[in-house]
Amino acid sequence: MSGLKILMDNCLSVGMGFVISMYTANKKGISSMRKTLMILMCLLLSYMVQAQDEYTKAIPQLLQQLKKARADTGSVSLLLKIAHFYVFKPGEQVKDLDSAVLMARQAEALSGRLHYPRGTGLSYLVISQAWREKGDTARGRPFADMSIVTLSRYGSKLEQGNAWKERSMYPGHVVIDERSQKIYYEEKAVQLYKESGDSLTYAKELVFLSEITDSGEDLEMALEALRIFRNIGYKDLQGVLYLIGSQYSVRNNPIEAIRYCEMAVAVAEERDSTMQLCTVYNRMGLAYYEIGEREKAKEFFLKALGVAERHRDMDAIWTLVPNVTSEITDKNERVQYLTTMLKKFPLPADDFETRVRMNSIYVHTYTELGRTTLAKFYLNESLSIIDNLRLTSWYRMPFYRSAIVYYMHMHEYDAAAKLLKLYEEQVYRRARTDLLAENHLTWSGIDSARGDFAAAFAHYKAYKTLEDSITLATKTREFARVQVEFETIRKAKDLKLRERDITLLHQQAQLQKEELKRVTIVRNMIIVGAVLLLLLLILGYNRYRLKQHTNRELQSKQHQINRQNISLKKLIREKDWLVKEIHHRVKNNLQIVVSLLNTQAAHMEEGSALAAIRDSRLRMQAIALLHQKLYQVENAGLIDVSCYINELVGNLRLGCDCVDDIRFHVEIAPVLLDVSQATPVGLLLNEAITNAIKYAFQGRGKGNISVLFKQLPERMYLLSVADDGVGLPADFKTQRKRGTFGMSLIDTLTQQLDGTLELVNNAGLTLNITFREQWEEHSVLYNEDEDLVPGEYV
Template sequence: MNFIPIISVKNHVRALFAMTLFLVVNYGTSAQSKENPDVLKNKIAKAESDPKKVELLLALSDYYLTKTGEDKSDLDNADRINTQASLLSDRLKYKLGKGKSILLGAQIYREKGDSENALEKTKNAIVYSKKNNLTELQASGYAELSIYDAELEQKAKYKQMAILLYKKAGAKEQQATVLKDLGELYSSNEQPDKAEPFLKESLEIYKAIKFKSLQGLYNILSEVYTQKGNFSEALKCGLLAEKIALELHDNTLQLSSIYNHVALVYYYLRQNEKTEEYWNKALKIAKDYDDAEYIRTIADNLSSLYIRQKKENEALKLIKEMQDNYPTSNMERIMTENYLLFNIYRIQKNNAKATFYYKKMVAHYGENADRNGNTFAVLRSFASYHYQVKNFTAFYPIIKKLDSVSAAIGNNNIRSESHLIWFKADSSRGDYISAINHYQLYKSLSDSVFKGEKSKQINSLQIEFESEKKDKNINLLQEQAKVQQIQIQKDTVVKYVFIGSVIVLILFLGLLYNSFRLKKKKNEELEIQRQQINEQNELNKKMLIEKEWLLKEIHHRVKNNLQIVISLLNTQSAYLDNEDALMAIQNSQHRMHAMSLIHQKLYQSDNLANIDMSWYVYELINYMKECFDTDRNINFVLEVEKTYLDVAQAVPLGLIINEAINNAIKYAFPENRKGEVIIVLKNIGESNYELQIADNGVGLPEDFENTERDSLGMNLMMGLSDQIDGTFEMKNDNGLKITITFTRNTEFEVTAENS
């Protein structure tokens, strides 16, 4: 089952959320520019005692309140200056200034940690604004009031009241900001269907007023679409958020949050390299700001990626590093790491430690994960745990609930993974008809997420985003060229003026002018040729993209057809009692799966010509281990160099490995004898490679030449070795050792190395 980060749909950046609150509730200063404090002080000193001076004092107080860092002296300055603004408003009978000062005072108390006085002052600001018909200030009061209530629906109610009042006052930017906050509130509580309409309405208003800083809103929309399993829209919004942030030179923690959500989309799309790239960028920014909680958030996400990549030890190391360097008392953070540790030990089949953390999670989230959020992640880990310990009584209610809640929001990615483990559970219990149904559902749902137009759309988004980056670089070079051209023109003009001042050189100037005309004509001809070349390049690019998509679709269909045949053979085996027939079907399934992996890798990667054999052998051995349940008595050791082979060599080599491992599992270690199987693929000079499959089992019997040389497996391995122009050698060497040497095809060598 695909592992997911528990914090992926729950936590935003803590500092970012606080920043959002200030945008909403600081009505008293929202219209003020963030001027240099020295400039503000100079204006205050020169200002007369009038409402303008009150506004300047409020702006200076807000500067100290929202200043980066947590210096107590900044809050004391904000409080002192706000008191001056309040007293001056009283003398002037400036009601708006007085109301703003009351609300700003509430925010200062909140920043000091005095929630009781902050809440009282917020209520006073609302009463004052109602009494004096200050509609916009009243809206800001309700937005501030929503911070203090713990109940979700009450928070939402206060925000909706603020939205209506901002709309009444015509404050469109504030209205859009609170709509965004309301959408974020529902999103953080795993209610994406409620969040989406508010966020879309916010976006519509922001665009209408030509508001440019939309990166935060697109970031939240990316999270909402991720929760709903709509990864094409999630990636689109995430990349838009990144694009806008970079254009506006936004290098704050908000950019870290954007990178985090883009990484999460790539995570669900199983693009591990992109996932790691974006999470590392997010982690760097978080470390630059020394934000301990968010550093741990990103680190926990990276741990989740390591777990999915079977790098449990790296995940454990990273968790330990975070606990040592960034200690926390935050219960949600502690439970997140308990969740990670639970899954690490579950995957390592350390059931004792897994059970220890399982009990901790049940105490926090409940047996059905119905407390404290994170429903999907916790339910899936519980289902995997119950399947692993063969507690099917607990497994089936959990997996049914997971399918139900994911279906309710249309998240086919989660549903597909749920039906895969459901299929495994039914298969292990002998319920093959039900197992086949769940496997078909898994394939159908998985394909709906990762194939066809959606997959094409996702890849198009990435291409478009990368193209825009390149276009910006080209535009920059063109601007530099224009500056150089202008400078050249200026120099030429100076030269012409100088030459023009000398009468004797008139003839020379005429010849120079004629030369210029010829050059201009030549440049026009060159420009026409350049445009024609560009058009041809664009046509070639489109043809190349179409060819790549066609090849991917072919590999995808081949893989799907092989999977269908495997499923049909699996179904047929349920009706057979003959052990030899069952064994033959099982061998055929393994061979077809070995070929299927090749085509699966080809359509999922950008390299359509070559296969990474280190990845392939790892996946094939994992499949064999799952099929034969060999973890208890056979240890597999892989020493496979990162080697790229084309399909013509990868498929025969995969079938040879499949046959050799199959024979080792069945015959090398009789009566559950423990042993070791070593698979080595290495370069032995230039383009020559050697494959070894060796075990320390019972080896070949003495009469093997006479009895087994003509078996299907042996003939298949020897025939496939001939097919790749290799040599096949088999001998007893403290067990059986099979050696194949061959020469790698180098036709696509450059492509493989660049992939």
Template sequence: MLKNLLLLCFLSISLPGTGQDPGPFTAKDTKPLVLALRRSTPDTGKVQLLLKLSDQYYYRLNRQPSDIEKALSYTLEAKKLSISLDYHKGEGISELLLSRILPQKNERENGRKAALKAIAILTKYNEYFQLGEAYYTMSGYYSTNAEEIGQRIALVEKSSEAFGKAGNKEKQGHIYMQLGDLYVTQGSTAKALSALRQSLAFFKAAGYKNLMGVYDLLGRIYLEIGSVDQAIEHGLLAERTAKMLGDTSSMQLCTIYNRLGNAYNALNRFDKQREYQTKALVLALRLKDAESVHIIAVNLAVCMQRLGDFDHALSMLNESVKKYPLKTDNSKVLVYGQYLIIYGKLNLSLGRKYSNIVEEITSKSTLSNINLRYAYNCLILFYFEDKNYKKLEMNLKKSNELARKANFRIYLYQNYLYSARLDSIRGNYSGALENYQKYSLLKDSVFRESKARQMSQLEILYDVEKKNDSIQFLTKQSGLQSGMLRQAGLIQNITYVSIGLLLVIIALLIAGYRLMQKSNRNITVKQDEINRKNISLEHLVNEKEWLIKEIHHRVKNNLHMVAGLLDSQSEYLKTEEAKTAIADSQHRIQSMSMIHQKLYQTENLSSIDISAYIYEMVQYLKDSFDTNQQIHFQLEIERIEMNISHSIPLGLILNEAITNAMKYAFKGDREGTIFIAFKPIGTDYFQLIIADNGIGLRPDFDIKRAGSFGMTLIQGLCDDIGGTLSVKNQDGVTITIEFLYQNEEKDTHR
């Protein structure tokens, strides 16, 4: 079975365009410009209005042929007026717009000539921004095939250079991203990596946030060179960026999901592949992109087969084909090939039906080499299952011929493995051994070549980056030398002025020295007085800290005394309800007492380490409850310091929640777990979770109408700290409190 399939990708089209297209515009956007044009006079302002209107119609939402006609009319009028005004910039931009409009009217050659005129005019008058646009538009007149891609790349590189002179880093970021895509198409992986890294640098320098396209291309390249971890890392960055920008349904996000799935496939993480390519398929269906639906469905079907889920793979393919029928031979071979693999496991008679269809399609020879080889491979795998060794051998022979013709060495050594398997089935063990040896030798050779190619690409990348660093260093050095020459002349002039000023300063210093002696005597007297006051203040501060500690100590002792009195009182009570109330009160008092104990023991008198306090609180409650229940505690507490105004409410909340869980969540001898988490979830924003896997609350429980004192107390304490409380009654009880913590002491010193 094929382990990998070609991923969904988007190739650069061979039509002129811009690095970033404006719009789309609507009639509402155009109306103010039309009104302004009617009131305009024949000057450069009118030229600019005409050019804006041309853009408005060219980039019109749901553009119609009439919109192209209007865009052309406004551009020609702008060009004519620019020539009459001798307004060179307007003339150059007019030619640039014509180079985009004319191909839409099947006047491609005239459009190319307009692009050349735009480049000549804008170069002559140093209009670098528009020149960058003109070079990029000109590059669109060349395709991405082997004969023309070099010319296309050269023009895009000139576009980047022009945008650099214009100082537009965001445009440079877009152009370098396009360069990265073109280098990938050309097979220059190292150059592509370098270009995309430069794209990221320019985007970040410009403060541009939409980086998911760059991350996606980087992930694609890293996957091709075998750096799967890097591929997944950049794919996840692309996904995270899309979410940050609110993108939930674009074709680009669909591509990101599909490529992430293939990256996880390379790690044999078929569960993650299934997760991401399912998301990709949902998006492709929503966007009604039939070709993408078929490609992603096949990728997903391969994944499901690796997971052993043949039935689900079949139903998913059937549903995709039902919604978007197969129209081209390439699409049919792609999907029917998977039918062959699946029916080879589930229903051989249906598989034979599809094998005949695929055989017929391959005989036409209209398929691409990649899809033709894929078809042969699926037929071979099916005929192994069907035990039709005659047809298997015939397709294996065709596959070998194609592999040698197209230099598909990876597929050639895989065919040797199939031949060895066929020989073994027929009892030709010497032939099987010979073919297996050929398989091993060719596989090792391809692996070594692949690694050598990767190393070569990485060396090229290193050389390119080293060259870029050298150019930057020389540029900085040249600038530094020019600055040093200017500085030398400035220093000479400053020296003469400084000598005159020095003489004046000496005279002032003498007079100042005499004044300073007098001032020093006065300062010494005042300093002695200040020192005496500082010593007195230090004593007062020490006494204050001692008194605060003593207060905390006495509060703790008083709370212990109250707890003891309650304990004594409980011996005279007869009802269990009263005893329980007394015990609950003791726990609450103990939770407050422990906080004052912490404040007494620490040097910081205003806050305590809440994590250490929670651990002690849990241990105290475990020791306090005399029960045979096997209750386990799972704590995920981060080290956080909080003041007493937050610590006491949090302690009481913990006491109530844990006590309720230990008393009511686990009936009889049932084992259970109480989970406690306390962590920051944002700047000065924290989350406290107390959860158990016990019997839960009654189904009709509503916190707003809860009559228990414990829940009422938790709600009140949560309000005291300005938090929000939620109670989830599913597989036990989960209490979640989120609150904003503002340290009063910190705020007063801001």
């Protein structure tokens, strides 16, 4: 809804007063229905954007709930709620209203099947609302009547009130009947809202009824609504405060009008940034205008215009411009201001009503300036618009008066009399005393110019009579203005005295507060000091007792640790002895096996069986040598690789028949190796050296065998056995695939070490085995005087 409808009520008196007498204004002839539109549309604009999001989110959620609901009264409520959302959805379209009718019809049908008359009545109410929103009052009114009948029997008081409220929204057959019917239905709704106990709805409806009634109780209704709003803590009071100020203004009580308008301004500035703030500012300007406070009036008119400009509400802007223009006394400045506003906010080409209003100001002002050519231009433009369009009296009256002023100035009395008759009809309807007096004075001038002096005297007499009443009213307003000034000065003095008293009380309170703060600080410091001292004593004593207790516990634990250490040392010695004994017995048993193999070999002839027994004997000797080394050292889990390999090579050298023909070159790093890796290393050396002795030097007799064991980076080891013999045969890969026992054993032992095997056949054979150090902590028995780990040099 445009700002024109919001502000029209308040601006009418100033706009009319400008073209009649540039310094008078009144509100007595304003339409109550127009005031109603003002309040309602301001409230609607305040919540339009917020409501849009709410309805958009609510409808899909309700539709989902409806799909899951059973066919009961709960489904009726959901259908009606969805229909209600469609009806009152901001910016609703025809399809939304059709959906609302469809949902309400479904609710009506379901209520009939369930024998649920309350649901039927509520369905009628929503259908009526939907048809009314679509503009089809003929189809909607019967449903409103049926909702009243049904809900009066089965509905709550609040629902009955809603039904009567809905019925009041339909027009009657004639204007008088419409107004009386609307008030009747609204009064029924107000009474039902009061009985329902819904204070907020009751108060809001009181405000609405106060707007449309002329019973003399409108002010009492508005004051009652304000009392209820304050009791329930309702904060948005600017609308009702503005209404009360307007009603006091109608009752010629400008002091109360200004007081309530000031309260409306305060609330609106704090809580409202919509066009309602513009309305409140304008009402405040009118209140000051009526008591002759022109500067104050202009200040609030400009504030209202500023709000309208921020909202780009063109109707409101062009409703307020005449109010501001009326306060510009310099005629040239007035024309310049109006021209500037027209350039800043151009009028739409089809806005003929506003064009006529602006032309009226131009005609009147240019006539007073004596620039009749320009005045006639704007007069003719307005006449062409009025001849082609049917304008309301609100637009015609300013034009009539401006045209009358122009015709009187140009001595065209017949044209002035013709328009004065039309103008007079509107003046009598509005019962404006100031306008009636102006009319009689104008008639007196016309009759005098025509030579009808008797009629001129009669009109002049009537003019003087009305002028006396106006003078009395002016004096009353002047008295009111003086009283307002006096009240303002008195309030200012009271405020200054109160501020001074508050300042003194504040200073005294500050001194008392400082003294109390000082005493409190001293007391708190004493208390804190005493508490700290007590805490220190308690803490010192507690530390002393705790230290004693800790010392006793430490001594007890130390004794336990010493006893456990002695026991552990004894157990370790016993365990070391047992392990060594085991290794010694294993070595003896292996020597027995070797002796048995020697005995067996002595009774056998040369052949593969004898060779196998000899190989097995050498392997047994390698393992036996390992166990011998284990029981000869203190740490039974680690083997000195250098000593072990040198002795193993020596045994293999003595055990072969060609001891003088083969030279051994041994290079062993002095490291410790875990027994789990030393065993396969010894067997690998035994197998590699035995194979070299047996096969490398066939047909030569003499040769060299190199044994290398060294530590590589990243805890890696290299075991290498090389000879300068005949090397591998050409078909070695084929033979290896068939799987000889020696190579299978070497492969198996290499896998046991998790290592890699490399055979290099170049000027002999080199066997390289690379493996990573493995350390099994459970297999290591530490000597109390040593701290050796695998991989360390010895």
